[in-house]
Structure formats: structure tokens, C-alpha cells
Amino acid sequence: MANEAAPALIGTSGDSLREAFGKALSALADEFPKLVVLDADIAGGTGVHHFRKSHPKRFLQFGIAEQNMMAAAGGLAAVGLIPVVTTFAVFCLRAVEQARLSLAYTRRNAKIVASHPGLDVGPDGGSAQALEDIAAFRAIPGMTVISPADPVETALATRAILEFEGPVYMRTGRSPSRRLFGEDHTFKIGKGQIVRDGSDVTIVACGVEVARALEAAQKLAGEGIRARVVNMATIKPIDTELLTRCAEETGALVTAEDHNIHGGLGGAVAEALAATVPCPIEFIGMKDVFGASGEPEELATVYGLTAPHIASAAKRAIARKRK
Amino acid sequence: MAAQPANLQKADRHLTVEGRDLETDLARAAAFVRKHSIASIYHAGSGHPGGALSCADVLTCLFGAELNLWATDREDPNRDRFVLSKGHAAPALYAVGAQYGFCGKKDSLRLRKLGSPFQGHPHVLDLPWVETSTGSLGQGVSVAIGMAMGLKLQNKSARVYAMLGDGELQEGEVWEAAMCGAHHKLDNLCAIIDYNKLQSDDRNDNIMRLEPLAAKFRAFDWAVAEIDGHDIAEILKTFRRASATHGRPSMIIAHTIKGKGVPTMENVPQWHGSVKLTREQAEEALISLGAEHSEIRELLDGQ
Ligand SMILES: Cc1ncc(C[n+]2csc(CCOP(=O)(O)OP(=O)(O)O)c2C)c(N)n1
Ligand SMILES: [Mg+2]
Numbered sequence: 001m002a003n004e005a006a007p008a009l010i011g012t013s014g015d016s017l018r019e020a021f022g023k024a025l026s027a028l029a030d031e032f033p034k035l036v037v038l039d040a041d042i043a044g045g046t047g048v049h050h051f052r053k054s055h056p057k058r059f060l061q062f063g064i065a066e067q068n069m070m071a072a073a074g075g076l077a078a079v080g081l082i083p084v085v086t087t088f089a090v091f092c093l094r095a096v097e098q099a100r101l102s103l104a105y106t107r108r109n110a111k112i113v114a115s116h117p118g119l120d121v122g123p124d125g126g127s128a129q130a131l132e133d134i135a136a137f138r139a140i141p142g143m144t145v146i147s148p149a150d151p152v153e154t155a156l157a158t159r160a161i162l163e164f165e166g167p168v169y170m171r172t173g174r175s176p177s178r179r180l181f182g183e184d185h186t187f188k189i190g191k192g193q194i195v196r197d198g199s200d201v202t203i204v205a206c207g208v209e210v211a212r213a214l215e216a217a218q219k220l221a222g223e224g225i226r227a228r229v230v231n232m233a234t235i236k237p238i239d240t241e242l243l244t245r246c247a248e249e250t251g252a253l254v255t256a257e258d259h260n261i262h263g264g265l266g267g268a269v270a271e272a273l274a275a276t277v278p279c280p281i282e283f284i285g286m287k288d289v290f291g292a293s294g295e296p297e298e299l300a301t302v303y304g305l306t307a308p309h310i311a312s313a314a315k316r317a318i319a320r321k322r323k
Numbered sequence: 324m325a326a327q328p329a330n331l332q333k334a335d336r337h338l339t340v341e342g343r344d345l346e347t348d349l350a351r352a353a354a355f356v357r358k359h360s361i362a363s364i365y366h367a368g369s370g371h372p373g374g375a376l377s378c379a380d381v382l383t384c385l386f387g388a389e390l391n392l393w394a395t396d397r398e399d400p401n402r403d404r405f406v407l408s409k410g411h412a413a414p415a416l417y418a419v420g421a422q423y424g425f426c427g428k429k430d431s432l433r434l435r436k437l438g439s440p441f442q443g444h445p446h447v448l449d450l451p452w453v454e455t456s457t458g459s460l461g462q463g464v465s466v467a468i469g470m471a472m473g474l475k476l477q478n479k480s481a482r483v484y485a486m487l488g489d490g491e492l493q494e495g496e497v498w499e500a501a502m503c504g505a506h507h508k509l510d511n512l513c514a515i516i517d518y519n520k521l522q523s524d525d526r527n528d529n530i531m532r533l534e535p536l537a538a539k540f541r542a543f544d545w546a547v548a549e550i551d552g553h554d555i556a557e558i559l560k561t562f563r564r565a566s567a568t569h570g571r572p573s574m575i576i577a578h579t580i581k582g583k584g585v586p587t588m589e590n591v592p593q594w595h596g597s598v599k600l601t602r603e604q605a606e607e608a609l610i611s612l613g614a615e616h617s618e619i620r621e622l623l624d625g626q
Contacts, residue, residue: 036476060472063506068465068499075469075483078447078455080400081476083469097459098496102466106447106456 017173018115020151022047024158025084026054032162034082036060038069046086046115047172070095070112074102077110082162088121089114089130089171096136103167104140110168111161112137117147117171118258119286119300120208125293131286135263137169138236144189145236147171147257147265149210150180153233156187164189171207175296178211180231192239194246198226201314202246202253206232206265209256209284212300215307220314227314235265240272247277252317254282256310261285280320282313345388346555352422353383353555357584357612359418362622363434363441364598365605370434370443371596372608373588375415377519377552377579378486382412384558385484386419394424397452401481404454404470408463409488409517410444411596416453417441425452429625461494463487464514468500471512471572482566485514490522493531498543504572505544512572513565514545517552519581521592537576545574552577585611 025048029035036058043049043059052059060076062069066087073083085092092099092114103110114133121129138145146161146168148154154172161168180195195210196217205213210231217227228250230242247253253273255266266283273279286303300306356379364370386392390403407416417431426441433439440449444458454470457463467485474481491497504512518536520527527533540547546568550557558577565573581595582588585608600608602623609619 036473058476061506062503063499065496065499065503067461067496068468068503071462071465071496072469072472072500072503074455075466075471076473077469078404078466079470079473079477079479081473098462098465101456101459102462 015151015177016175017148017151017154017177018045018047020047020154021113021115021158021172022050024155026050028159028162029055029058032082034080035162036076036081036083038062038073038083038085040064040066040069040087040091042087045088046113048086066091066095067098070098071102073110074106074108077103077108078106082109082111084111084113086113086115088116088128089133090116090128092133092169093130093136096140099137099143099167099169100140104143107142108167109165112169113172114169115172116174117207119291119303119305120173120175120258120296122175122296122299123293126290129291131260131290132263133169133171134235134257134259134265135267138263138268142167143236144168144234146189146234147206148187148233149207149231150177152179152181152183152185153187156185157233160187160189173208177208180211180214187233190234190237190239192230192232192234192242194228195231196227196229198228199250200226201318202228202230202250203256203310203314204230204232204243204246204253204265204269205256206235208258208296209305212305212307213256213310216310216314219307219311225314225318232265232269235268238268238272240276243269243272244276247273247279251321252280254284254310254313254317256284256305258305259285261287280317282317284310284313346559349383349387349555352387353380354613355422356383356415356418358609358614358618358622359421359428359431360414361585361600361605361608361612363414363417363432365600365602365623366432367435368599369597370414371411372414372585372598372600373521373581373591373594373596374409374412374488374517374519376583376585376588377581378409378412378517379415379583380553380555381486381515381517381558381577382415382419383422384555384562386423388559389562390484391481394452401479403481404467404483406455406463406467406470406483406485407445407453407457408467408485409460409491410457410463412486413441413443413445416445420450420452426450432622460488460491461496464497464500467512467514468503468509471504471509472507474511475509480511482511482513485512487514487516488522489516489518489520489527489533490530492516492533501540501543501545508570509572510569513562513575514572515575515577517579518576519579521581521590521595523595525592540574544571546571547574547576549576549578552579553583
């Protein structure tokens with residue numbers, strides 16, 4: 001259960017979520033003999049070069065042809081394997097329809113794991129920064145959508161998606177990630193976690209924004225505002241039970257994601273609460289604009305995704321509470 | 324299920340009708356497939372007759388003679404797989420399924436109706452024997468690629484077949500799949516192009532030229548055969564040859580006539596679909612396909 005103190009930010013581990021994912025896949029391969037990994041010429045980028053090395057026979061190269069790769073995953077699953085499609089988040093977008101028809105409509109036990117989401121991509125620039133993937137995949141019936149927050153959680157989520165039966169879209173990350181969780185961390189698909197407790201406002205975050213949300217909560221604490229932080233690593237199905245509890249107990253929310261504010265985590269939270277316990281929500285994310293080249297931290301500052309931005313949003317949300 | 328020599332199983336299936344040879348049987352079955360397709364499209368009030376009629380002979384040969392696949396053992400992991408990549412020809416697939424016991428003949432006339440598993444395009448969760456859901460052109464062949472790769476990985480000898488439309492070849496994904504199949508030496512994969520020269524709006528030539536078609540697939544390093552897609556003996560022979568191909572996937576370019584068997588529909592782009600057949604048009608079509616009066620009544624009224 002949550003404690004009042006934030007989990008220590010252990011600083012930059014040098015380990016990105018993609019690395020954590022790639023290493024976890026290799027480690028899990030013997031336990032999941034049906035697992036096969038699909039790549040479109042960017043194994044080094046997605047972290048699955050580890051798997052290519054450890055399990056070359058189960059590493060399937062599709063070349064730079066994401067649509068064929070995505071639909072072929074449906075065929076691999078149809079004959080009893082567990083395909084894990086890997087590419088950058090932005091290139092998953094060009095195969096959304098293949099994921100829809102050949103993975104989701106057919107309810108295949110196939111996984112899509114996308115690295116390089118959002119501003120976390122950094123210097124590759126606006127063309128490479130997927131801001132729409134959560135929205136697109138969340139809109140597909142039956143598709144589970146996950147965005148873990150740190151390397152430990154990514155490894156746990158990798159196991160969880162392999163144990164889970166059904167199509168999953170999971171985001172990893174490119175840049176070195178802050179360690180938020182210890183080895184005792186747990187992950188369950190569909191469950192959010194309160195990672196810092198508070199009663200004035202709840203910050204619901206996923207991916208890289210969880211670390212920033214914790215920073216924001218720390219900052220707010222200095223101003224006498226007690227912010228709760230929820231790590232919402234599963235965006236679909238969203239943990240409505242936890243959200244309604246947070247809405248009831250804190251009366252205002254902020255959502256924070258490295259994604260367009262339309263259709264992603266913010267949209268999912270708003271949908272869930274509009275139908276249950278409506279309350280003020282402020283949305284942190286890309287404000288319907290494309291990104292640009294720069295380091296992730298610089299970009300976060302320019303586009304309003306940093307801890308100070310989240311803290312300001314928290315104050316706005318609190319101010320909007322009905323007296 | 325116990326592994327048996329594949330040829331024995333294939334042969335066994337065709338010893339069911341006394342005193343008739345395989346080709347005559349298949350020709351009759353294909354005629355049924357055409358009649359049933361027309362009837363189901365008539366009942367549906369919409370659907371795609373042209374491309375169902377053009378692929379009827381190849382489909383019938385596949386299910387009637389080529390595929391190691393039994394209605395009685397659909398779950399067999401060693402079964403051959405067939406993917407209808409041109410999913411809009413679903414009425415023909417359902418008719419073939421009805422002919423070979425995968426579904427009921429009457430049931431499958433309930434095409435495109437609320438609550439019916441016979442959706443406008445095949446859906447594997449409704450009908451497991453269609454193997455995957457299709458309807459978005461260009462995807463089925465990729466799914467077939469995945470199946471072929473997966474079967475090879477698991478050391479299974481089963482084969483995978485996919486039927487594509489010619490217009491479908493304009494999808495870039497088909498060429499991604501073509502490269503992939505050759506690169507991975509998927510000799511357990513056999514694709515068939517229903518080369519009826521027409522697509523939705525017009526002739527291929529007027530929409531987006533495909534020729535030189537065989538040369539394209541040869542250049543992609545597929546084993547290519549060009550055949551008359553209405554000649555049952557030739558179809559069967561070509562499938563045998565494809566099965567014996569090593570190191571490369573096979574592509575059978577089946578020259579066909581869109582609307583084959585119904586003179587008013589043959590080679591007329593407007594009969595691609597989706598069309599509503601009047602009672603008179605349905606009857607006329609069934610007569611051209613050789614249906615007797617009683618069979619017409621049964622197909623059109625026997626619901
Ligand atoms: C991706 C995609 N785009 C468009 C369509 C709409 N559509 C359905 S059938 C068809 C024409 C197909 O022509 P062809 O592949 O030659 O089929 P056939 O002539 O055998 O009916 C089109 C454009 C579709 N089903 N999928
Ligand atoms: Mg055609």
C-alpha cells in the first residue's frame with residue numbers, strides 16, 4: 001500500500017525501458033517456448049537484439065515492412081505461437097488496421113511492443129515522436145494498452161503480457177529511465193497503483209510522466225498541498241475502481257502522459273470519471289501539436305510536460321473544486 | 324490426430340462417390356458453389372457475385388481435392404490452412420464449406436443477416452474453419468505468411484494456401500509479403516491469384532496496371548505457374564506441382580472470368596458488387612448455371 005513518502009528516485013539507471021523489455025524477453029524465452037519475436041530492422045532500437053542473440057531461431061526478421069509483420073503475427077498466433085511484434089511506436093501507427101483486423105478482431109494471443117513513444121524519442125524529432133498510438137490502439141475493441149513507468153515495471157509487464165491471453169499493445173521507451181520501483185514492485189494488468197498518497201488532488205500518470213508526477217508531488221508538498229500520485233500503467237482496461245476512489249477522496253485530478261492530450265490516458269480517465277464520479281480534471285500532455293528535435297527533458301520543458309507544469313495543473317484542478 | 328500419409332488421406336476423400344471420377348465430382352461441386360453463391364447473395368440483398376463466381380473452380384479444387392483438411396477434425400494442428408485474402412468472395416467460401424460439410428447448406432444461405440455467422444466477410448470467431456478474418460484486401464496473404472512461418476518453426480508439414488484478387492495486388496502489403504515469403508523460403512505456402520482482370524470500378528488496366536504480372540512474382544523469386552483457372556484438371560495438376568516445390572513459395576496465376584457461368588455477369592465490372600439481385604436476375608443466373616426448376620425453388624424459396 002502507498003506511503004506518504006515518495007519512492008526514492010534512484011537517479012538515472014542508464015537502463016531504458018526498451019533495454020529492460022529486451023532483456024526480460026530473453027530471460028523469459030525458455031519459460032515461454034511458444035514466444036517468437038518479430039522485428040522490422042530495428043532490433044537494436046527496440047531492445048530485442050538481446051533476444052536475437054539469445055534465441056536466434058525464434059527471432060523473425062520481416063524487413064522494413066510493418067504492415068506485413070503485423071498481419072503475419074496474426075498467422076503465427078493462429079498456428080499456436082505467441083508473437084511479439086516489435087518496432088517504434090510511430091511505425092505501429094502504419095499498421096493499426098492490420099492490428100485491428102488480424103490481431104484484435106480475430107482475438108489473437110499476440111503482443112505489440114513499441115519503443116520510442118512521444119517526446120521521449122528526443123532528437124529524432126517530430127516525425128518520429130508518436131503522440132497518437134495510445135489513442136489509436138485504445139480505440140480497438142479488445143486491445144489491452146499498457147505503458148510501464150520504469151525498468152523494473154517494464155520487466156514485470158513483459159512477463160504479464162506473455163501470461164495474459166489476448167492482444168496487447170505495450171509502450172516501452174527510448175531514453176534512459178529513472179528507477180522508481182524496487183525489486184519488490186508488483187504489476188497487474190488493469191490495476192493502477194497509488195505510488196504516493198495525498199488527499200488534495202490526484203495526479204494520474206503513465207510512462208515517463210510518473211517520475212515527473214512524483215517530482216511534482218514533492219514540490220507541491222513544499223507548498224502544503226498533498227498530492228496523490230497514481231501510476232496508471234494499464235490505460236486499457238482503465239482501473240475505474242481506483243479512479244472513482246481517488247475522485248471521491250481527493251476531488252480533483254491531473255492526468256499526465258507523453259502523448260497527445262486527446263484520446264490517451266487523459267481521455268480514458270475522463271471517460272471513466274464522467275460516467276461515475278465527475279470532478280475537475282486538468283490534462284498534461286502534448287496539446288494537439290507535434291514535437292520537434294531536442295533532448296527529452298528540453299522538449300518536456302518546451303511542451304509543458306515537466307514536474308512544474310504538473311504542479312501548476314494540480315493547483316488549477318484544486319481551484320476548480322466545488323466549494 | 325494420428326499422422327497418416329497425406330496422399331492417402333487426400334485420395335480417401337474422393338472415393339466417396341461410386342463410379343465417378345474426381346474431375347466430374349469437382350465440376351459438379353463447383354456448379355453447386357456458383358448456384359449457392361448466387362442464392363445467398365439474392366437472399367442477402369447485397370454481396371459480390373462477380374468475384375465469387377470467378378474463383379469457384381479453384382476454391383472447389385482446394386477444398387475438394389488439395390487441402391488436407393476435414394470438416395470432422397477442424398482442430399487438427401497438422402491441417403492445411405486456407406485463407407481467403409479476397410474476403411469479399413465469402414459467399415463462394417461459404418458455399419464450398421457447405422459442399423464439404425464445414426457448415427450447413429441452408430444455414431449458409433443466411434448470408435449477411437443479423438445474428439448469422441455468415442458475415443459479409445469471413446470471420447474466424449464466427450466460423451473457425453475460415454482460419455482468419457479477412458475483408459481488408461492485402462492482409463490475408465500476410466496472415467498466411469505468418470501461418471507458413473509458424474508451421475515451419477514448429478516442424479509441421481502442413482501447407483498454407485491463400486487466394487488473392489488481382490485488384491488486391493495493388494496493395495503494397497502484398498509485395499511486402501511477396502518479399503517475405505521468398506526470403507524465408509516458404510515452400511509450404513501456395514498463393515493463388517484469381518486473375519479475372521476486373522476489380523471494383525473497372526478493368527485492372529484502367530485502374531492500375533498489373534502486367535507483367537508473372538514476371539513480377541518471378542522477379543520476387545516465387546515459383547510461378549499460369550493456368551486456366553476454370554480448367555479443373557489443370558488446377559489439380561498445378562497444385563501437385565506446387566506441393567513439390569522446394570525452397571520457394573508458389574504463386575498460381577489463375578486466369579479466370581469474372582462472373583463465370585452467368586453470361587449477363589461475365590466480364591461486366593458492375594457485377595463486382597455490392598449488388599442487390601432481383602428475383603428474375605437470380606432465377607436467370609441459376610438457369611444459366613444449370614439449375615433445375617426444383618433446385619431453383621429450393622435455393623430461392625426453401626428457407
Ligand atoms: C484495403 C481495402 N480497400 C478497399 C476495399 C474495397 N474493395 C472490396 S473488393 C474491391 C475490389 C477488389 O478487386 P479484386 O481484388 O480484383 O477482386 P475480385 O475481382 O476477385 O472480386 C475493393 C476495392 C477493401 N475490401 N479493402
Ligand atoms: Mg479481380
